[in-house]
Amino acid sequence: MSDRHSCVLILGIGETASAIARELFLADHIVALHQAAPPPDLRRKMTFSDAWFDGSSVLEGVEARRADLVAEFMLGLRSRMFVPVLTHPLQQILERWPWEVVVDAEMAPRREPFGVRNLAGLTIGVSPGSVAGESCDLVVDAHGKDPGAIRRPGEGPGPAAEPEPGESEPARAPVSGIFSMIKDIGNVVEAGEAFGMIDGTPALAPYAGRIRGIIKHGRAVAAGTPLADIAASTAAQVAGMTPRNRLIARGVAFAIEMQAEGWTPFSWDALNEGGSGFTS
Incomplete structure (x- = not known):
């Protein structure tokens, strides 16, 4: 060394x-x-x-x-x-x-x-x-x-x-506005459950799984912006390298x-x- x-x-x-x-x-x-x-x-x-x-x-x-x-x-x-x-x-x-x-x-x-x-x-x-x-x-x-x-x-x-095993498309913003978190990284969500709000409009999980990543609370987003990375496995890694x-x-x-x-x-x-x- x-x-x-x-x-x-x-x-x-x-x-x-x-x-x-x-x-x-x-x-x-x-x-x-x-x-x-x-x-x-x-x-x-x-x-x-x-x-x-x-x-x-x-x-x-x-x-x-x-x-x-x-x-x-x-x-x-x-x-x-x-x-x-x-x-x-x-x-x-x-x-x-x-x-x-x-x-x-x-x-x-x-x-x-x-x-x-x-x-x-x-x-x-x-x-x-x-x-x-x-x-x-x-x-x-x-x-x-x-x-x-x-x-x-x-x-x-x-x-x-190449796509990682089990990786899916991120959940995206349905409208433009200011994002507020309801769920946090590591939380488990069901399909159709709200994990956040954008100026009163719910941001819904497209499928069930564990939130591996989510956009920062309070950020302005445009419609279509990736909001959350939801892993299908509830044992997915969410922190660390x-x-x-x-x-x-x-x-x-x-x-x-x-x-x-x-x-x-x-x-x-x-x-x-x-x-x-x-x-x-």
């Missing part, structure tokens, strides 16, 4: 980004999350996204705090007591601190092509469509049979996302560690061609 700790900026605050931030924070890296717009995440107990709204959030024993002021930002980075959540424009954040690693872990589809390559000495893509050598230096697979696998330039994009996101986070941590040690990431292609897959 290297004693060299990197300054890492993670783009996004969803499940994958939060898992990566937690993993790197516990490995004593200097870590911050960047989320400029209100996060749309429903599975809020599996992320740090509530810090964006409430100022603070805890994921499996690690705290994240919204840091709008320079003093809060610097306190988080220097003390390593919490993970700062930064909301200013990305360019300002890049200029404010000498980031050594930038990780693109924004899993929601973007309207325009986006890349992080050249934003730091090492850039890692986890987001959909990331291609090593084009949009970033290295890719860590987020999907497929081997989440957390590292891809080098020339190895192409990683596997596309999923096994897949743990593997992704470890893959990112391993890629940073190898960079610090001067190793080239492992490649099955290199191994099949007769090499070890590692060079120094």
